[in-house]
Amino acid sequence: MLNRYRSGxxxxxxxxxxxxxxxxxxxxxDFITAENEAGFDSLKAAMKDRIDMRIANADNxxxxxxxxxxxxxxxxxxxxxxxxxxxxxxxxxxSFHQPAQQRLASRNNxxxxxxxxxxxxxxxxxxxxxxIASQNGVIISKEKDGTLVYSSAPTxxxxxDQENVLSTPAGMKFKIILPDGSRVWLNAVxxxxxPAAFGNTGRVVELEGEAYFDVxxxxxxxxxxxxxxxxxxxxxxxxxxxxxxxxxxSKTTLIQGSVKVVYNSGSVVVHPGQQxxxxxxxxxxxHTVNADTEKETAWTNNMFSFKNDSLxxxxxxxxxxxxxxxKYSGHIPDERFSGEISRNSQLKDVLKILEINxxxxxxxxxxxxxINKN
Numbered sequence: 082m083l084n085r086y087r088s089g090x091x092x093x094x095x096x097x098x099x100x101x102x103x104x105x106x107x108x109x110x111d112f113i114t115a116e117n118e119a120g121f122d123s124l125k126a127a128m129k130d131r132i133d134m135r136i137a138n139a140d141n142x143x144x145x146x147x148x149x150x151x152x153x154x155x156x157x158x159x160x161x162x163x164x165x166x167x168x169x170x171x172x173x174x175x176s177f178h179q180p181a182q183q184r185l186a187s188r189n190n191x192x193x194x195x196x197x198x199x200x201x202x203x204x205x206x207x208x209x210x211x212x213i214a215s216q217n218g219v220i221i222s223k224e225k226d227g228t229l230v231y232s233s234a235p236t237x238x239x240x241x242d243q244e245n246v247l248s249t250p251a252g253m254k255f256k257i258i259l260p261d262g263s264r265v266w267l268n269a270v271x272x273x274x275x276p277a278a279f280g281n282t283g284r285v286v287e288l289e290g291e292a293y294f295d296v297x298x299x300x301x302x303x304x305x306x307x308x309x310x311x312x313x314x315x316x317x318x319x320x321x322x323x324x325x326x327x328x329x330x331s332k333t334t335l336i337q338g339s340v341k342v343v344y345n346s347g348s349v350v351v352h353p354g355q356q357x358x359x360x361x362x363x364x365x366x367x368h369t370v371n372a373d374t375e376k377e378t379a380w381t382n383n384m385f386s387f388k389n390d391s392l393x394x395x396x397x398x399x400x401x402x403x404x405x406x407x408k409y410s411g412h413i414p415d416e417r418f419s420g421e422i423s424r425n426s427q428l429k430d431v432l433k434i435l436e437i438n439x440x441x442x443x444x445x446x447x448x449x450x451x452i453n454k455n
Contacts, residue, residue, distance in 0.1 A: 191251065193205040193250060198244055201214070228256045232260070247267060248273075259275060263304065264295040265292050266292060266381050268401075269290075270325070273288055284302050286304075289308065289309075289324065296317050296338075300316055309324070311324070311343065316338070321334045321377050329362065333351060335353050355369045383425060385402075387419055393413060408451065432444075
């Protein structure tokens with residue numbers, strides 16, 4: 082790519098990619114390290130060559146078709162990830178600063194919480210590992226990695242009517258092992274309601290937001306996830322549910338096993354690699370499509386992942402993670418984005434990258450106003 086840039090035959094997306102990288106490096110004192118310095122020296126040389134050549138026809142170059150560029154082959158040490166948007170390449174680095182969830186917790190005092198059946202609220206980020214509570218024969222403990230674990234005391238009788246509520250703030254996800262051994266990863270700004278112990282006939286939980294489920298096998302007790310008027314019925318399987326109210330639609334993506342999604346009087350059976358979409362505002366309100374499972378579950382690996390997503394959709398994801406409010410001034414750009422970016426990136430870096438695509442941002446406290454430059 083550097084050789085193409087030097088020679089004046091780079092596409093506009095390649096030009097934007099390299100120059101955005103250079104601008105980001107120039108604005109961040111700690112961006113260039115001993116490991117990636119050689120790559121930046123080469124890029125600076127390429128820029129000098131390009132200026133010397135005074136390429137006048139860069140605007141006439143045709144953008145390349147969408148493809149993932151193997152960044153790691155030529156600048157692996159820089160820890161970059163490519164994000165493609167409407168013919169322009171964007172790039173973001175992994176931040177080596179304070180993690181996003183720590184910054185948010187300290188700035189907004191928003192923390193993951195567990196509300197017990199008796200109304201007691203436990204702040205989970207400051208709670209030490211070990212036993213943190215017990216209720217009617219159920220022991221709740223926190224592991225060293227932060228995982229919340231429910232288990233029944235051997236000499237006590239548990240009560241299935243004890244409802245607990247786990248809530249996550251912006252910028253943080255949380256893992257919980259339910260009383261039946263099912264594992265749930267709860268995404269940012271999400272809430273999971275569940276009993277401290279499941280009864281003998283079924284296992285029912287309620288979700289608002291997004292969660293990744295790995296359900297324990299138990300044919301005698303079906304596992305049901307309720308989200309508004311929708312419900313997902315499973316026996317033992319792995320799946321992801323995205324049911325944020327602001328998205329307008331809910332998506333159930335199946336990784337392994339089989340599930341049935343029920344909405345009003347309709348239902349669909351979902352197979353591995355498929356996604357059930359529930360859109361109350363559509364005539365085809367409940368249907369299945371083939372899914373990009375890696376994209377839908379990228380958040381569990383601390384990644385944003387987009388595939389032909391609108392700017393509004395991208396910024397809704399950004400808002401939930403960085404705990405900001407998004408507002409628009411003027412016409413909203415009709416841009417589509419595909420690619421990935423680390424959730425460990427700093428917000429200012431993400432916005433700086435998005436600005437390449439014809440928008441600018443005004444930031445006042447936690448409100449970001451999007452302004453169309455075109």
